Amino acid sequence: MLPEWIYRQCPEISAIHREAAIARQAQLTKPTGALGRLEQLAIELAGLQATDQPRAARVPIIVFAGDHGIVAQGVSAYPQEVTIAMMANFAGGGAAISVLARELGSSLEVVDAGTLAQEAMAGIVTDKPRHGTRDFSVEAALTPAELAFAFEAGQRAVARAEAGKPDLLIFGEMGIGNTTTSAAIAASLLGISAGEIAGSGTGVDAAGRARKAHVIDAAIGRHGVAGASPEKILCAVGGLEIAAISGAIIAAAQRRIPVLIDGFIVSVAGLATVRLNPSCQPFLLPSHQSAEQGHRLVLRALNAQPLISLDLRLGEGSGAAIALPLVRLACSLHNGMATFAQANVPDRPS
Amino acid sequence: MLPEWIYRQCPEISAIHREAAIARQAQLTKPTGALGRLEQLAIELAGLQATDQPRAARVPIIVFAGDHGIVAQGVSAYPQEVTIAMMANFAGGGAAISVLARELGSSLEVVDAGTLAQEAMAGIVTDKPRHGTRDFSVEAALTPAELAFAFEAGQRAVARAEAGKPDLLIFGEMGIGNTTTSAAIAASLLGISAGEIAGSGTGVDAAGRARKAHVIDAAIGRHGVAGASPEKILCAVGGLEIAAISGAIIAAAQRRIPVLIDGFIVSVAGLATVRLNPSCQPFLLPSHQSAEQGHRLVLRALNAQPLISLDLRLGEGSGAAIALPLVRLACSLHNGMATFAQANVPDRPS
Numbered sequence: 001m002l003p004e005w006i007y008r009q010c011p012e013i014s015a016i017h018r019e020a021a022i023a024r025q026a027q028l029t030k031p032t033g034a035l036g037r038l039e040q041l042a043i044e045l046a047g048l049q050a051t052d053q054p055r056a057a058r059v060p061i062i063v064f065a066g067d068h069g070i071v072a073q074g075v076s077a078y079p080q081e082v083t084i085a086m087m088a089n090f091a092g093g094g095a096a097i098s099v100l101a102r103e104l105g106s107s108l109e110v111v112d113a114g115t116l117a118q119e120a121m122a123g124i125v126t127d128k129p130r131h132g133t134r135d136f137s138v139e140a141a142l143t144p145a146e147l148a149f150a151f152e153a154g155q156r157a158v159a160r161a162e163a164g165k166p167d168l169l170i171f172g173e174m175g176i177g178n179t180t181t182s183a184a185i186a187a188s189l190l191g192i193s194a195g196e197i198a199g200s201g202t203g204v205d206a207a208g209r210a211r212k213a214h215v216i217d218a219a220i221g222r223h224g225v226a227g228a229s230p231e232k233i234l235c236a237v238g239g240l241e242i243a244a245i246s247g248a249i250i251a252a253a254q255r256r257i258p259v260l261i262d263g264f265i266v267s268v269a270g271l272a273t274v275r276l277n278p279s280c281q282p283f284l285l286p287s288h289q290s291a292e293q294g295h296r297l298v299l300r301a302l303n304a305q306p307l308i309s310l311d312l313r314l315g316e317g318s319g320a321a322i323a324l325p326l327v328r329l330a331c332s333l334h335n336g337m338a339t340f341a342q343a344n345v346p347d348r349p350s
Numbered sequence: 351m352l353p354e355w356i357y358r359q360c361p362e363i364s365a366i367h368r369e370a371a372i373a374r375q376a377q378l379t380k381p382t383g384a385l386g387r388l389e390q391l392a393i394e395l396a397g398l399q400a401t402d403q404p405r406a407a408r409v410p411i412i413v414f415a416g417d418h419g420i421v422a423q424g425v426s427a428y429p430q431e432v433t434i435a436m437m438a439n440f441a442g443g444g445a446a447i448s449v450l451a452r453e454l455g456s457s458l459e460v461v462d463a464g465t466l467a468q469e470a471m472a473g474i475v476t477d478k479p480r481h482g483t484r485d486f487s488v489e490a491a492l493t494p495a496e497l498a499f500a501f502e503a504g505q506r507a508v509a510r511a512e513a514g515k516p517d518l519l520i521f522g523e524m525g526i527g528n529t530t531t532s533a534a535i536a537a538s539l540l541g542i543s544a545g546e547i548a549g550s551g552t553g554v555d556a557a558g559r560a561r562k563a564h565v566i567d568a569a570i571g572r573h574g575v576a577g578a579s580p581e582k583i584l585c586a587v588g589g590l591e592i593a594a595i596s597g598a599i600i601a602a603a604q605r606r607i608p609v610l611i612d613g614f615i616v617s618v619a620g621l622a623t624v625r626l627n628p629s630c631q632p633f634l635l636p637s638h639q640s641a642e643q644g645h646r647l648v649l650r651a652l653n654a655q656p657l658i659s660l661d662l663r664l665g666e667g668s669g670a671a672i673a674l675p676l677v678r679l680a681c682s683l684h685n686g687m688a689t690f691a692q693a694n695v696p697d698r699p700s
Contacts, residue, residue: 028446029436029439029444029445029446030445030446030664031427031428031552031553031663031664032553033553033661033663034552034662034663034664035446035662035664035668036641036660036661036662036663037660037661037662038660038662038672077381077698078381078696078697078698079696079698081696082695082696085693085694085695085696086379086695088693088694089379089688089693089695092688092693093688094379094687094688094692094693095379095380095687095688095693096378096379096380096385096683096687099682099683099686099687100679100682100683102682102686103678103679103682103686202381202384202698203381203382203383203698291386307658307660308657308658308676309659310386310387310388310657310676311383311386311387312384312385312386312387312388313381313383313384313386314380314381314384314385318385322388322676322679325675325676325679326658326660326672326675328453329450329453329671329672329675332449332450332452332453333446333449333450336449336452336453337444337445337446337449338439338442338443338444338445342444343435343438343439343442343444343445344435344438345432345435345436345439346428346429346431346432346435348427348428348429348552348553
């Protein structure tokens with residue numbers, strides 16, 4: 001149903017570079033394993049990037065925004081106009097992800113992948129097939145053609161970023177209602193009830209969560225998408241920014257660019273991506289465990305262990321951005337430490 | 351028993367700045383609480399630093415090294431000469447903490463607080479009362495005068511760092527055998543058996559751990575220091591670099607400089623410090639949960655929740671250095687984000 005490129009194989013992990021990185025870690029002036037997860041991360045990156053010097057220096061951030069017809073059912077704590085206002089805040093430099101991009105030296109591109117904005121906005125790339133999704137409690141959120149357009153919007157964003165020779169990519173999202181959409185996608189993909197996965201989003205209370213779960217379960221039943229194909233699920237209950245992220249992940253992985261995966265919503269996009277094209281999976285690097293209830297289930301389905309767990313629940317790509325310095329330090333340690341021989345330090349007796 | 355300054359009160363947390371930081375966090379363009387632990391950290395730092403703009407820009411790293419007579423009992427996986435070789439590696443730029451200091455823009459000072467080195471070494475401050483501690487399995491590790499000297503060596507290091515107006519300080523340690531010393535101090539302070547707290551250090555196996563625990567329990571019994579005063583415990587089973595760190599923590603806290611606490615050994619120094627002078631406690635900011643078995647117990651005794659848990663077990667201050675970017679981003683977000691009013695973003699209906 002989706003364009004043919006989406007199903008194309010991603011490159012293989014370079015076993016030679018991975019093995020060389022393992023050997024190097026054992027020679028650095030520290031007990032083997034003493035840098036824990038950071039050693040694993042450097043080794044993994046060396047294999048993914050097919051290099052002796054894994055890098056996380058150039059890491060563009062791309063935030064995709066979209067609106068969601070399902071907000072008509074009262075599933076969000078914030079009014080829908082916040083999506084557009086926050087896009088302007090991203091571009092204006094005042095949002096969390098704007099501050100983080102500045103601090104990290106990352107470029108920040110904001111893509112309107114499907115908000116209700118009627119006109120082009122300053123500093124924002126408009127690339128959308130329609131203004132917001134349809135209310136999936138009454139009809140399918142997207143047509144197949146709209147879904148395909150969103151995947152290609154993601155691919156186009158990666159193609160733009162490619163010129164800067166990125167070492168990694170971070171994708172973020174903004175869209176009032178998109179934790180509901182994400183929970184609907186995840187519940188459908190995993191074949192579980194929404195009660196297990198729907199969280200408080202930007203801050204609905206227990207009654208709000210119950211309402212979200214009810215709306216989602218009813219929609220999954222109406223569309224008959226429990227355990228269905230990712231294509232069918234994304235049309236029935238998907239979101240434009242989520243589909244764009246899914247397309248962007250595939251496009252990045254096909255170019256051998258690992259993606260530092262943000263929180264609940266980006267992880268759900270990642271899960272849909274891996275179901276569409278399993279060869280992408282190694283290129284998804286988890287960043288954080290968010291406070292959103294369903295994130296743990298989605299990470300488990302991705303077999304991904306996050307680097308940090310700081311009760312973040314903001315989205316925008318902020319969790320991945322906050323974890324980026326750890327990836328950078330893992331690379332610096334791998335590339336910059338002396339070996340036992342170089343430093344003339346006695347190793348442990350073997 | 352120790353010099354009078356050690357018991358002097360640290361400054362109070364500034365309630366005014368803490369309250370102002372809480373109020374500011376609620377106005378930033380994000381759901382309140384969505385930045386989780388990073389919000390708490392910025393609020394805490396604002397109160398500790400007594401400022402509207404918490405900072406973690408200038409963060410000198412000071413590594414204290416010492417040797418341990420207890421290694422005669424075969425408690426370490428590495429030979430004792432590694433302590434001196436690694437001091438040279440710190441100064442030469444090849445160690446993990448050297449790489450981290452460069453990446454973070456931190457100065458790195460290495461203090462020989464009590465190694466076996468017989469001569470001054472290039473790039474290292476020598477400030478020690480003796481060459482290594484005595485073997486605490488047969489006699490007290492330190493005399494009261496030697497212990498006092500080590501505390502003052504820590505104070506002198508902080509006084510040197512003070513000229514650069516540090517926002518925070520990181521203290522690290524190096525000393526073959528010092529997980530055994532630290533486990534002995536912690537077991538004595540907490541009144542528990544060594545089996546609960548002695549870990550694998552740089553890499554001893556299960557038999558090595560059992561040996562460590564046996565040596566420690568016997569020494570605690572011989573010296574009669576289970577539940578004794580910190581002064582008595584530090585003389586009986588202490589270490590010179592550990593006492594220097596304890597003195598440095600007190601000196602920093604008395605100057606209103608928070609300390610980002612590294613792993614097991616520095617946390618044990620922190621626990622001894624808080625027992626000596628409880629007014630220091632708020633200035634101890636935990637950084638990471640190490641893979642060393644006893645660290646969890648020590649952090650619990652400090653009522654401290656670490657920021658990261660990456661199976662690190664290297665020491666040198668490396669865990670605190672790795673966590674520093676998270677503290678920096680917490681400050682940048684607090685200081686740099688727009689408020690709802692500034693960005694003209696609708697807040698949730700109140």
